Structure formats: C-alpha cells, structure tokens
Amino acid sequence: MASSSSSEVPVAQAETFPDGTTDHVPMRKRTYDLRKPHITDQPITWTNWWQHVNWLNTYFIIVVPAIGLVASYWVNLQYKTAIFAVLYYFFSGLGITAGYHRLWAHSSYKASLPLKIFLAAGGAASVEGSARWWSSLHRSHHRYTDTEKDPYSVRKGLLYSHLGWMVMKQNPRRIGRTDITDLNDDAVVVWQHRNYLKSVITMALVVPTLICGLGWGDFAGGFVYGGILRIFFVQQATFCVNSLAHWLGDQPFDDRNSPRDHVITALVTLGEGYHNFHHEFPSDFRNAIEWWQYDPTKWFIWTMKQLGLAYNLKTFPQNEIEKGRVQQLQKKLDKQRSTLDWGAPLESLPVVSWDDFVEQSKNGKAWIAVAGVIHDVGNFIADHPGGKALISSAIGKDATAVFNGGVYDHSNGAHNLLSTMRVGVLRGGCEVEIWKRAQSENKDVNAITD
Amino acid sequence: MASSSSSEVPVAQAETFPDGTTDHVPMRKRTYDLRKPHITDQPITWTNWWQHVNWLNTYFIIVVPAIGLVASYWVNLQYKTAIFAVLYYFFSGLGITAGYHRLWAHSSYKASLPLKIFLAAGGAASVEGSARWWSSLHRSHHRYTDTEKDPYSVRKGLLYSHLGWMVMKQNPRRIGRTDITDLNDDAVVVWQHRNYLKSVITMALVVPTLICGLGWGDFAGGFVYGGILRIFFVQQATFCVNSLAHWLGDQPFDDRNSPRDHVITALVTLGEGYHNFHHEFPSDFRNAIEWWQYDPTKWFIWTMKQLGLAYNLKTFPQNEIEKGRVQQLQKKLDKQRSTLDWGAPLESLPVVSWDDFVEQSKNGKAWIAVAGVIHDVGNFIADHPGGKALISSAIGKDATAVFNGGVYDHSNGAHNLLSTMRVGVLRGGCEVEIWKRAQSENKDVNAITD
Ligand code: HEM
Ligand code: HEM
Ligand SMILES: [Fe+2]
Ligand SMILES: [Fe+2]
Ligand SMILES: [Fe+2]
Numbered sequence: 001m002a003s004s005s006s007s008e009v010p011v012a013q014a015e016t017f018p019d020g021t022t023d024h025v026p027m028r029k030r031t032y033d034l035r036k037p038h039i040t041d042q043p044i045t046w047t048n049w050w051q052h053v054n055w056l057n058t059y060f061i062i063v064v065p066a067i068g069l070v071a072s073y074w075v076n077l078q079y080k081t082a083i084f085a086v087l088y089y090f091f092s093g094l095g096i097t098a099g100y101h102r103l104w105a106h107s108s109y110k111a112s113l114p115l116k117i118f119l120a121a122g123g124a125a126s127v128e129g130s131a132r133w134w135s136s137l138h139r140s141h142h143r144y145t146d147t148e149k150d151p152y153s154v155r156k157g158l159l160y161s162h163l164g165w166m167v168m169k170q171n172p173r174r175i176g177r178t179d180i181t182d183l184n185d186d187a188v189v190v191w192q193h194r195n196y197l198k199s200v201i202t203m204a205l206v207v208p209t210l211i212c213g214l215g216w217g218d219f220a221g222g223f224v225y226g227g228i229l230r231i232f233f234v235q236q237a238t239f240c241v242n243s244l245a246h247w248l249g250d251q252p253f254d255d256r257n258s259p260r261d262h263v264i265t266a267l268v269t270l271g272e273g274y275h276n277f278h279h280e281f282p283s284d285f286r287n288a289i290e291w292w293q294y295d296p297t298k299w300f301i302w303t304m305k306q307l308g309l310a311y312n313l314k315t316f317p318q319n320e321i322e323k324g325r326v327q328q329l330q331k332k333l334d335k336q337r338s339t340l341d342w343g344a345p346l347e348s349l350p351v352v353s354w355d356d357f358v359e360q361s362k363n364g365k366a367w368i369a370v371a372g373v374i375h376d377v378g379n380f381i382a383d384h385p386g387g388k389a390l391i392s393s394a395i396g397k398d399a400t401a402v403f404n405g406g407v408y409d410h411s412n413g414a415h416n417l418l419s420t421m422r423v424g425v426l427r428g429g430c431e432v433e434i435w436k437r438a439q440s441e442n443k444d445v446n447a448i449t450d
Numbered sequence: 451m452a453s454s455s456s457s458e459v460p461v462a463q464a465e466t467f468p469d470g471t472t473d474h475v476p477m478r479k480r481t482y483d484l485r486k487p488h489i490t491d492q493p494i495t496w497t498n499w500w501q502h503v504n505w506l507n508t509y510f511i512i513v514v515p516a517i518g519l520v521a522s523y524w525v526n527l528q529y530k531t532a533i534f535a536v537l538y539y540f541f542s543g544l545g546i547t548a549g550y551h552r553l554w555a556h557s558s559y560k561a562s563l564p565l566k567i568f569l570a571a572g573g574a575a576s577v578e579g580s581a582r583w584w585s586s587l588h589r590s591h592h593r594y595t596d597t598e599k600d601p602y603s604v605r606k607g608l609l610y611s612h613l614g615w616m617v618m619k620q621n622p623r624r625i626g627r628t629d630i631t632d633l634n635d636d637a638v639v640v641w642q643h644r645n646y647l648k649s650v651i652t653m654a655l656v657v658p659t660l661i662c663g664l665g666w667g668d669f670a671g672g673f674v675y676g677g678i679l680r681i682f683f684v685q686q687a688t689f690c691v692n693s694l695a696h697w698l699g700d701q702p703f704d705d706r707n708s709p710r711d712h713v714i715t716a717l718v719t720l721g722e723g724y725h726n727f728h729h730e731f732p733s734d735f736r737n738a739i740e741w742w743q744y745d746p747t748k749w750f751i752w753t754m755k756q757l758g759l760a761y762n763l764k765t766f767p768q769n770e771i772e773k774g775r776v777q778q779l780q781k782k783l784d785k786q787r788s789t790l791d792w793g794a795p796l797e798s799l800p801v802v803s804w805d806d807f808v809e810q811s812k813n814g815k816a817w818i819a820v821a822g823v824i825h826d827v828g829n830f831i832a833d834h835p836g837g838k839a840l841i842s843s844a845i846g847k848d849a850t851a852v853f854n855g856g857v858y859d860h861s862n863g864a865h866n867l868l869s870t871m872r873v874g875v876l877r878g879g880c881e882v883e884i885w886k887r888a889q890s891e892n893k894d895v896n897a898i899t900d
C-alpha cells in the first residue's frame with residue numbers, strides 16, 4: 001500500500017489550473033467528487049447538526065483527551081514518566097512547528113531524509129492530520145488570510161480558528177486553492193499521508209506506552225500521560241498558532257491583516273508567536289529575529305544544520321525586514337499625525353498688506369509676522385516662556401530672524417505653537433519689510449504692485 | 451537693610467538692553483564693574499589656580515559636607531532625627547524644584563505669599579544660592595542651552611555641569627543675558643536675595659538643630675543629620691538636573707540639544723527627570739505628563755492649588771505636545787529610512803521596449819513587468835514563498851494585476867523586495883500590453899511612437 005519512491009506515486013489530482021494550483025483532494029478517498037453537493041451547503045438545523053460535525057476530529061480532539069483526564073484520576077504520575085512526557089511533548093511539538101509548518105508548508109529550509117522521518121514521526125505523534133493535509137491548508141491560510149477562503153480565518157471567531165474549523169465539517173470547495181506539487185513529490189510526506197492512521201496510533205500511543213512500560217514498567221502512565229494527555233497539550237498549544245497568534249499582540253510589520261506578535265503565544269507554541277513577522281516573511285526559517293526572543297523551533301533547525309541534517313536555511317534580507325518595520329511605523333505615525341491640529345492652512349487665510357499689518361498692530365492687535373505669515377500672539381504674551389518683554393518687542397514687526405535664532409532659536413514646539421496662531425498671510429511674503437526699507441532708502445528700486 | 455515692598459527696591463541694574471534683557475548683576479556688590487578684567491580671562495596656572503576657585507562655594511559644597519561625614523562617626527543617628535531629616539530633605543528639595551525652578555525661573559504658576567515664603571525658606575535650606583541668582587542663571591541655561599553662554603553646559607563635561615561651574619569662578623560676561631524684571635519685582639525674591647546668608651544659616655542649620663534639640667533633645671543629630679548631611683544630599687540630588695538630566699535617557703521631543711528624559715533622574719530630583727519635555731515646554735508646571743511617571747513636584751503644586759495657595763497653573767496644549775512627539779518620531783524614522791536600500795531609482799534604469807522585454811524573457815531572462823517596471827526575478831524563483839509555479843508563470847508578462855491581488859495581494863514586504871529587483875523601465879508604462887492587444891484586435895487604434 002505504501003510507496004516511498006517519490007517519482008511514481010499515483011496521486012489523485014483535481015483538474016490542474018493553468019497557474020499550477022489545484023483544489024485540495026484527499027489522497028485516500030478516490031471516490032471523492034468535488035461536484036457533488038456538500039453537507040455545508042445546508043444550514044445547521046436540529047435534525048442535521050450531527051451531519052455537520054466532523055466526528056473523527058471531535059473524537060481525537062475532544063473525546064479522547066476527556067477520557068485521558070478521567071483516567072488520570074486512577075493512574076499515578078511517576079517521576080520518570082513525567083520527564084518522558086515533557087520530552088515527548090517537545091518531540092511531537094517540533095514535528096508540527098519545525099516539520100509541518102516551517103519545512104513542508106513554507107519550504108523555509110531543506111531537510112535530509114533522517115530529519116524528515118523524525119519530523120514526520122513527531123507530527124504523527126501530535127495527532128493533527130497528515131503533513132500533506134496540514135501544509136496544504138496552511139498554504140491556503142497564508143494566501144487567503146482572513147478571507148472566506150482561509151480555512152481557519154480568525155474573522156469567524158477565536159474559537160473557530162482554534163478548533164471549530166476541525167470539529168465542524170468544511171466544504172472543500174470553499175478553501176482556497178494552492179500549489180502542492182512539491183509536497184506530492186516528497187516521498188516522506190506521501191508515505192505519511194497514505195499511512196496516516198497507522199502512523200498516528202504507533203507514534204501517538206503505542207511508542208510512549210512501550211517506552212514507559214518496557215523502560216520502567218509504567219504501561220498505564222505511558223499511555224495516559226505520555227500518550228493521551230500529552231497529545232491534548234500539544235494540540236492545544238499548536239492550535240494557538242491559528243487562534244492566539246491572530247488575536248493577541250502587536251503588528252510591527254503589517255496591519256492589513258490579523259497576524260500578531262506576542263511573547264505569550266511564542267512561549268506556548270515553541271516560538272511560533274512572532275506571527276506578524278511570519279506572515280510577512282513566511283519563507284524565513286525564523287519566526288523571531290531578535291536573539292532574545294523565544295524561538296526554540298529556530299534553535300532546533302539551526303542545531304540540525306550544525307549536525308549536517310538541515311541545509312539551505314532561508315532568511316529574508318535584513319534590509320527588507322527593516323524596510324517593512326519602518327513603513328509600518330510610518331503608517332502608525334501618519335495616523336497619529338492626522339488626528340492632530342496643525343494650524344489653519346495657509347490658503348485659507350486672508351492676504352494682508354504690510355501697511356495694514358503695521359496699522360492693525362498699532363491699533364491694539366498683538367500681531368507678529370514670521371516667515372510671511374501673520375500671527376496673533378495676544379493670548380500668549382503672558383504665557384511666553386521667554387518673558388513678556390521679548391515677545392512684545394516684536395509686535396508689528398517681522399520677527400522671522402529673531403524667532404529663528406537671532407534672539408533665540410525656538411524649538412520645534414514653539415514653531416508648532418506659532419502655527420496655531422495664524423491669522424493672515426503677508427502680501428508679497430516675508431521679505432516685504434526688507435524690500436520696503438530698501439525702497440525708502442534707495443529710491444530707484446521700483447515698486448511692483450500685484 | 452531689608453525691604454519687603456516690591457515697588458521701591460533699589461535694585462542694581464546693568465545697562466538695560468533694548469529688548470528688555472540685562473547682564474546678570476549681583477545685588478549685594480554695589481562696586482561690581484562688568485568692564486574690569488576678570489580672573490577667568492587668564493588661563494589656570496600653578497601659581498594662580500587658587501584665584502580661579504570659588505572658595506565660598508567650595509566651602510559650602512565640598513568642605514562642609516566632608517566635615518559632616520566625619521562628624522557623623524561620633525554622632526548617633528536617632529530614629530526621630532532620621533525621620534525629620536528625610537522630611538526636611540523633601541522640604542528643602544521642593545524649595546528648589548517647586549520654588550526656584552518652576553515658580554521663579556519659569557513662572558509656570560502663580561503662588562500666594564505664604565507659599566512663596568515657604569518655598570524661599572526651603573530653597574535657602576538647601577544652600578544653592580538665592581532664588582534670584584539661581585533663576586537668572588537658569589534662564590540663561592534655557593536660552594543658551596549647550597552653548598558657550600550656557601552657565602552649566604554639559605558640553606563642558608558631566609562633572610562641570612554637576613558642580614564644576616560652581617566650584618570654579620565664572621566670568622559673568624560669558625553667561626547669556628536674560629530678562630529678570632519680574633524677579634526684581636517679586637518682594638520675596640528680593641528679600642531672600644538681600645538677606646541670603648542670614649536665611650541660609652537660619653534655615654539650613656539653626657532650624658533643624660533647634661527642632662531636633664528642643665523636640666527630643668538631639669541637638670548634635672539635628673545639626674549633623676538634619677543640617678549638614680541633609681544639605682549634602684539635597685545639593686547632589688538637585689545638581690543632577692543640570693548634569694544627569696542632560697546626559698542620561700531618551701529624547702522624545704527634540705534631539706537638537708542635550709536634555710533627556712530618564713526615570714532615574716526623576717527619582718533623584720523630585721520629578722525633574724523628564725528634562726527633554728521640560729526644555730521643550732519650560733513654562734508647563736509639569737515635567738512628567740503621564741500619570742504613572744514620578745513627578746512629586748507636580749503633585750505638590752497641584753495640592754497647593756487645591757489648598758488655594760497656588761493658581762494659574764500653566765500647561766502646554768496636549769495637541770502641541772503630541773505634535774512635538776510625532777515630529778521627533780518622524781525624524782528618527784527618516785534617519786533609519788535613509789540607512790536602508792530602497793532599490794535602484796527609476797530614473798537610473800534603462801528604458802526597454804515591450805518587444806525587447808518579451809524577446810529577452812524568451813531568451814532565458816527571468817523578467818517580470820510590474821507597474822511599468824521590469825524586474826529580474828531569476829535569483830528569487832526558488833525562494834518565492836508562493837512557490838515556483840506561480841512566479842514562473844509570470845515571466846515575460848505584465849504581472850501588475852496578478853501581483854497586486856489578481857492571484858495574490860502581496861504584502862508590503864513583497865513590494866519592497868520587488869523594488870530591489872529592478873532592471874529596467876518599460877517604454878510607455880504598464881498599460882503597454884493592453885494597448886498592444888487592443889491595437890492588434892482593433893486596427894483603427896493609432897500606433898503612437900515616441
Ligand atoms: C511669536 C510668537 C512666539 C512664540 C509662539 C514663542 C514661543 C516660545 C516657546 C514655546 C518657548 C519655550 C522654549 C522653546 O520651546 O524653545 C520660547 C522661549 C523663548 N522665546 Fe519665544 N516665542 C515667540 C516669540 C518670541 C520672540 C519674538 C522672542 C524674541 C524677540 C522670543 C524669545 C524667546 C526666548 C529668549 C526664549 C527662551 C526662554 C527660556 O527658554 O527660558 N520669543 N518662546
Ligand atoms: C514578481 C516578483 C514576486 C515577488 C518578489 C514575490 C514575493 C512574494 C513574497 C515575499 C511572498 C510572501 C507573502 C507576502 O509577503 O505577501 C509571496 C507570496 C505569494 N506570491 Fe509572490 N512574489 C512575486 C511574484 C508572484 C507572482 C507573479 C505570483 C502569481 C502569479 C505570486 C503569487 C504568490 C502567492 C500565491 C503567494 C502566497 C503564498 C503564501 O504566502 O503561502 N507571486 N510572494
Ligand atoms: Fe497565520
Ligand atoms: Fe505559516
Ligand atoms: Fe536643563
């Protein structure tokens with residue numbers, strides 16, 4: 001039944017679309033017909049709800065862990081079994097994160113055959129579907145993030161993205177098409193897919209039971225803690241990549257969609273918590289790019305590389321990463337900027353002649369010209385940090401030079417404040433005073449009137 | 451000798467400059483002549499160094515505390531005296547921060563007579579000069595921050611800004627001119643200035659000694675701990691506003707000059723540590739604008755307001771504060787942006803005709819046109835997160851639509867990456883393909899050659 005040679009695997013294919021993507025087709029059910037109506041075409045009612053539930057998944061995700069919890073009441077947790085369960089937890093977790101996710105779904109590095117087998121075994125031990133099924137859906141998730149075609153869109157609710165999408169049947173036509181020709185060419189992926197149930201029972205239950213049983217005589221503990229309860233924890237943890245990572249945290253690279261970065265998600269998911277980065281740079285073998293962030297999956301892949309078992313580790317150029325960060329900061333800043341009052345636009349102000357400006361200032365208006373714009377500083381004289389005398393001395397004058405360093409080089413904040421006091425624009429701009437003086441001193445300068 | 455009426459105080463004035471500022475002139479030394487040569491005009495040598503030292507200040511800042519430290523060896527610290535010394539520390543510290551600094555130097559609020567007397571007494575108790583002298587120098591410091599005219603410029607070294615400027619004589623002509631007419635009109639300021647030595651001895655030493663002595667019989671402890679050592683701590687703490695606050699921390703509002711925000715400085719200086727904000731908005735009665743920042747001086751002023759002892763508390767409009775913050779962030783961002791590679795500028799690229807583009811793509815070049823620009827994706831095909839098939843299918847074509855949502859709505863990061871792959875500009879821009887197709891289908895569209 002199983003074939004481990006990649007070239008001649010007779011994979012069931014849907015019609016191939018010209019761009020190389022295909023509808024997702026399970027390899028086991030040859031009779032499956034995409035054109036037949038699907039149960040999800042009908043609304044959920046009191047009489048058909050049981051047809052909407054995916055009972056197999058419900059059994060694996062909810063019923064079995066419940067049994068395990070009850071069983072743990074009678075089964076004593078031994079010290080050695082506890083240690084083993086934790087180690088096996090990491091093994092099966094890495095199968096999902098380093099294997100299913102970063103290797104197969106995103107091809108972010110290349111793995112040698114032994115490493116592939118190790119990861120496929122770990123993936124099976126965590127009971128979350130085959131690598132082929134998982135990666136195919138995950139590619140749809142990236143391509144159609146947050147849309148109707150996203151298999152686990154967080155827009156349908158946190159619980160839906162966490163496990164609702166597995167517990168309820170999904171219409172395979174709804175889920176976005178992706179190109180998985182590379183997975184169909186991967187012998188380990190195809191073998192694991194074809195022998196999925198066998199692999200799961202062996203890796204998830206038989207192996208932990210045997211290790212604890214033959215190792216230190218704790219068959220029951222191995223089954224309950226190393227098997228069932230460990231499965232439950234790994235599942236809930238890795239499900240968080242689809243739920244929590246699209247719900248909790250910051251968006252340093254892109255805020256168009258839901259993916260977010262948060263250290264809590266990272267702690268829970270063996271480092272998959274920097275999910276905003278990951279959706280932006282999915283083919284990077286890292287999820288965390290800072291050394292101090294928690295990404296054990298990255299450390300694992302790096303170690304495999306040192307051991308010669310992994311190679312071609314892909315990273316996005318740092319320049320591109322920084323560009324993304326800068327642009328997102330810019331976006332946030334622009335948003336903030338647009339909520340502030342930056343003063344009356346110059347084109348909305350009346351144009352005032354120099355003589356009018358001087359005249360009004362003599363008649364009690366506290367007007368000061370700076371850079372061709374007239375400002376009413378009346379309400380500010382008493383509050384001026386530089387004292388009343390200096391600011392009052394500039395009334396009715398062009399204070400461009402004194403304001404900009406002649407007497408005091410005012411701060412940014414002072415320039416901002418000034419812009420809120422605008423009342424008019426000088427006809428002819430800020431050089432008007434110099435020009436007027438030149439004119440009165442040097443009679444052959446021609447007066448130009450506009 | 452003392453006059454408490456403000457209108458007829460015969461204050462010694464230097465020549466008044468037309469803008470209302472004056473050189474700083476001590477009120478006590480009537481004989482003082484600004485035109486005489488000053489010791490600081492001569493370089494420090496082995497023979498004249500003692501003339502450069504300001505022995506009075508050295509005595510108050512260094513000798514007396516040293517004596518106190520030695521004396522504390524023989525004087526037992528009593529519980530009640532310790533409590534009193536801490537309270538008296540806050541009283542004298544607030545005299546400087548709420549009094550000398552925020553009230554008199556910056557007029558950031560108005561105080562009733564009892565509060566003024568309280569603050570002037572506290573200021574005297576901390577032995578840092580008179581309010582008039584301190585405020586005048588402090589105004590120079592704000593107006594000429596970091597320049598030669600700044601009395602305690604941090605550019606001359608951290609130690610200089612901390613106490614070097616007091617221990618060494620200063621040329622009064624070097625220090626920037628400021629307008630202190632309002633201080634000369636303030637009766638409390640003038641009285642304290644005229645009776646400075648008396649005030650200091652009373653408030654800094656006599657009062658603490660008497661309180662501890664008459665209160666619980668600890669004359670010696672009152673003198674050593676409540677007096678001398680407490681003075682030392684208050685001095686060192688408040689000196690930090692001139693040194694540490696210009697040296698340690700962030701610059702969220704302006705980075706042209708040295709002032710910085712840091713919580714450590716705030717903790718040491720009764721809240722004066724948000725000094726970047728303060729230099730930008732000096733007439734704000736607050737230094738910390740967030741509720742969770744440590745600014746007990748602000749809380750003190752606010753409490754005085756509730757008690758009816760302070761009024762006209764000035765704040766800068768929040769809009770102006772946010773504008774300053776946004777602009778500084780923008781500045782930082784622009785700096786970061788300029789260090790990154792944003793791809794070859796379009797004007798530096800060769801112009802390629804559509805036919806050449808198609809031709810070259812057929813002859814092995816992996817060229818893709820997006821938005822009128824030709825990109826060489828050859829080195830990226832194997833790394834493309836969306837798979838080889840999709841990206842290859844666009845070679846030799848205009849992929850503007852598929853790239854921008856037709857097949858996949860690429861992220862910011864993808865657009866950035868694309869810009870690094872530029873090799874040419876299409877003659878006629880991105881509509882060229884549509885136009886060519888229209889032309890071949892509809893012969894009456896005219897071919898325009900440029
Ligand atoms: C026209 C409207 C004016 C506005 C809105 C304004 C605003 C300000 C502000 C906000 C400060 C605080 C420090 C800073 O942010 O840089 C300041 C300080 C100062 N201003 Fe003005 N100013 C104006 C006019 C003037 C004029 C005309 C003069 C001089 C002729 C002047 C002289 C000074 C000086 C010397 C300081 C420094 C005082 C200190 O920081 O202690 N200002 N001004
Ligand atoms: C022309 C140069 C191209 C560049 C530089 C590029 C770059 C990228 C990048 C960086 C991603 C990762 C996700 C993201 O950042 O949005 C991506 C994903 C993708 N690209 Fe491209 N792309 C190119 C061309 C194309 C073309 C022509 C197509 C389709 C005809 C395509 C289809 C896709 C798809 C479907 C994905 C989603 C895969 C996933 O995230 O799992 N790309 N591309
Ligand atoms: Fe995701
Ligand atoms: Fe992913
Ligand atoms: Fe300062």
Ligand SMILES: [Fe+2]
Nearest residue numbers: 588592728732
């Ligand atoms: Fe200040």
